[in-house]
Amino acid sequence: MSASPVPLLTRLQTTFDGLVAALPNVMIALVVLLVFMLLSRLALNGVRSVAQRAGQTPGVALVFGRLASWLITTLGVLVALTIIFPTLTAASLFSALGVSGVAIGFAFKDIFQNLLAGLLILVTRPFRIGDQIVSGEHEGTVEDIQVRATLLRTYDNRRVVIPNGELYTNRVVVNTAFDRRRLAVQVGIGYGDDIDGARALILEALDANPEILADPAPTVLVRSLADFSVNLEVRFWIDPPIRREAVESEDRVLQALKETLVAAGVDLPLPTQQVLFHDQTEETDGDRRRQREGWPAGKGASPRPARLLKEQVAPEEGRGGPADGSAPERRDA
Structure with a gap:
């Protein structure tokens, strides 16, 4: 069919x-x-x-x-x-x-979120292309602001792609948002040095540096009384506020401060410690009820100093100890 x-x-x-x-x-x-x-x-x-x-x-x-x-x-x-x-x-x-x-x-929730965040960043402009920003663990120069992500170039020449949603919802530090930037370095002087004199020397060294702005003027503040030094914080302003200028300015300032203070006889102390043995303090050392934690007695106190003890070996059959094997006799030094 x-x-x-x-x-x-x-x-x-x-x-x-x-x-x-x-x-x-x-x-x-x-x-x-x-x-x-x-x-x-x-x-x-x-x-x-x-x-x-x-x-x-x-x-x-x-x-x-x-x-x-x-x-x-x-x-x-x-x-x-x-x-x-x-x-x-x-x-x-x-x-x-x-x-x-x-x-x-x-x-595509994340894609739309980044898209909207990118549009808001482009409109509000918290930072622009060419700004140097810090976002989380990443720091560098903004190369491009795309609709979905922002391209960041780190200082060691690597590219970081950061989603716009992360940039818009998290904290972002814009280092180049303004035309000037304040830097601060710390230097320690000895407790026996004159703070006002050291401050004058530091300001004089900063005035000789043409990279340091005169307005606002540099300042030197006492920040802490450390274990072995008096720490001074040196604050100064630079322009432009880019990363390379900041690092190079700190380098020149620290070098100038070291040379100036050393030439003027100001002490730049290193960490020091004082170790006191028990036989360098008082005869009560070793008695936990009367021990003064190893510190010397103050003025007016007259404890009898502890004496060094040394062993006296009886001369018998050369350099050996007592013939009966008893402990060697001790006497005061």
Whole structure:
């Protein structure tokens, strides 16, 4: 029994008739899509122009222009689909987009969070390209602020990609936010040195350095009375406040302070400790009820000093001890 080709031909004829009937709708949809694409290009240029006149950077203006262009293009595609498929109404289309949008939102939550954070960073501008920032364990120069992440170049020439959501929600230190930066180094002098004299020498050494700003003026403060030194904190300002200038300025200041203070006879003490043995203090050492923790007696006290004891070996049969094996006799030194 041979198969009849009539059903297949009928189906092909029906499909062809549907395509011919849909051609006007397809042509209209293409025209509508072209119009929306033209509008998207106009919106791109218009939004960029408005954003630049509002004081935004070219990068921010370009991002907003692209967002406007994408929105108009997406709207044009939806309108074209409703023209080609008349049964596809706007209500059913948006309801389907709503359900799928919820699923996409859960699936790409982190991406959308970084996208929104990137837009907020571009708008609020807490830092800009070229700024030197510190974020968590990373420090370096901002190379680019993208929609999803920010590119950071560390001082040892490595690139760190930081998600914008992390930068926007966590603390960020911008070292180059202002045109000047205050640095501080510490130097220790001896307890027998004159603090005012050392302060004058330090300020004189800073005045001789052309990299140190005169306004605000440098200051020298006593920060602590340490175990072996009086610690002074030297504060000074530099411009520009970039990392390389800060490190080099600290290097020159510390070198100048060391040379100046040593030349003037100011002591730069090293850590020292004093160890006192029991036979260097009092005869009561060793008696925990009367011991003074190893410190010498003060003025007016006259305890009898403890004496060193040494063994006296009776000379018998050369260098041996007593013949009976008893303990050697002790006497006062």
